[in-house]
Amino acid sequence: MSVTTGNSYLESLLAGQPQLPASPFARLNRLRADAVDRVGALTVPTTRDEEWRFTDISPLTRIPFQPARGATRLALADIERFVLPEAAARLAFVDGVYAPQLSFNAAGVVVENLAPGVTPHGATLEAHLGRYAEFRHNAFAALNTAFLQDGALIVVPRNTAVAAPLHLLCVATRQDVAAYPRGLIVAEAGSEVTVVEDFVALQNEAYLNNAVTEIAVGDGARVCHIRVQRDSGKAFHIANCAVTLAHAGRYQSVSVALGARISRYNLNVLQAAEGVECAIDGLALITDRQLADTHTSIDHTKPHGVSRQLHKCIVGGAAHAVFNGKIMVRPGAQLTDSSQSSRNLLLTGKARVDTKPQLEIFADDVKCAHGATVGQLDAEEVFYLRSRGLADAAARNLLTYAFGAEIIDRIPIASLRHRLERTVLEQTNRQP
């Protein structure tokens, strides 16, 4: 069997790129061209790279994923079970292609496809697009940028609060397709917004989602970012999210990873000014032979920064979870207050987790706490429930559910919370 690896594989992924129509917006064309160059210079990461030590993505490189040619036309009924009744707007993308018939916007702010958004929002794109998600050294971000076409553009003007959530729905329908979801969220000074990024599949197929999201949180603005990765069990999901926080900005995120055969999520939060705050929580609930890797980085560069992080993994079957949480406190980022906790639950003897808190502190007056635990269900807790009449399996399921519910409860959208809680219950009931 011949296996395409390294550069030649990346080039094979680029095969469809020249067919992209040129954008009327010069910056976008420039970004694409730069990214194509970078893809040419980079290679597929392997387990010899420190950042990918535990995550072997060679199964991905056996499939020559290509962008969808022509969109699969879906009706609203096809995505009904993913609809969030609370949402003020929805942007739907099917296999990476914008689907206007599944989208609506009643939010009163810009929530639209990035590609035609080019003309009226040229200044915003110029100022933000491609400025935060680094692709010089990141092959997947470079690939995404090379294919920059459809994507979500959200602009919340100064001092505007959008109470209802905005839903970005990425639907996968076809085998062997590469989708390059792209998002740019700009929350101007004093604004408030909640955005849900939601990756779903209609069939159990092998496809690639390679997503990049950039979030700019302005002075005193608040962004709540919910991310649900429920891709098909055969899919590959690679995502990069870059967040930058201006003075007194706040960023809260809850990321839930349930799907994909192999998933990797990089979340980089840059505290670029004083007095900013971020709370980033995550849950990976995986089983069978799934691998879910979360790499986060919180970069404290200025004084009075606060960061909170709770990351949980529930690992069943022969699945493998990876967590790497980097906290950087730069010189001068005095009075930083940071806490990080990684808690992991292994449900079987074959389940595995690799967790690594990574603190790099270059300021002397800071408070940084971190901790990691890996364990099985507590025998005393199981006995307590059994002594009240619950069967062993029911007791274990309830405790597993509760472990995950602590993260899911932090999602401020009731319908999504309930749906995810049901999913967690179903998945835990399925465990041997």
Add this chain to the structure above:
Amino acid sequence: MIYRDSKTLLEVRRLCATVNGIEILKGIDLTVRTGEVHAIMGPNGSGKSTFAKLLAGHPAYTLTGGTVAFEGGNLLELAPEERARAGIFLGFQYPIEIPGVANSQFLRLAYNTLQTQRGGDELDPLEFDDFVREKMKLLEMNPDFLDRSVNEGFSGGEKKRNEILQMALLEPKLAILDETDSGLDIDALRVVAGGVNELATRDNAIVLVTHYQRLLNYIVPDYVHVMEAGCIIKTGGKDLAVELETRGYDWVNAEYKTTAHATA
């Protein structure tokens, strides 16, 4: 209360058990009949809590000898949940906190599980809410405790009230209350004891495991057993508890050794 026509609920004979290879129980004999309240007292490390947990089926203990019959059946071959369904209830010394599970959800699940086993009707959340609030009044519990996670952030007294609330819901035939008085101030003790007294009937029985006599001022036992080094070394009436409070445990031990020596 001791009744003439009572039935034997629990019959423990020569029960021996180890934990991690260390012998903790060395031949316990105990008979409990319906309507009775028993107190098992003894110094720390005498094996009281081990005995209580073992009756509920705690997996950490290894049985090395003896028998336990519950309503005539072999209790020792039942899993913990089967014992609960048969009517055994253990009130925990240290109730477990379960973050992420609402107390109401937990209580309803436990209640409905036992109802199903006993052929009764399950209650939906609304019906259960009315039912449990009524029971909470008995323990002067704030209904807010229904919405919080099971025992999470509860004070010692609140946890113990929550245990007795479970007893009230599950209506066991035999309730074993392990150090229910520990961590309670005098007001909480009065309320918890009042709840237990309310739940005692002539068809069930209660075994109180306690270090101090204090609880027995509120829940009056029919029998007081003194446990020492894995054995019940003396059994008496409620006056024995008072005597233990004033004289301590040493004299019982000395008396036992003398008797044991004399009979040997």
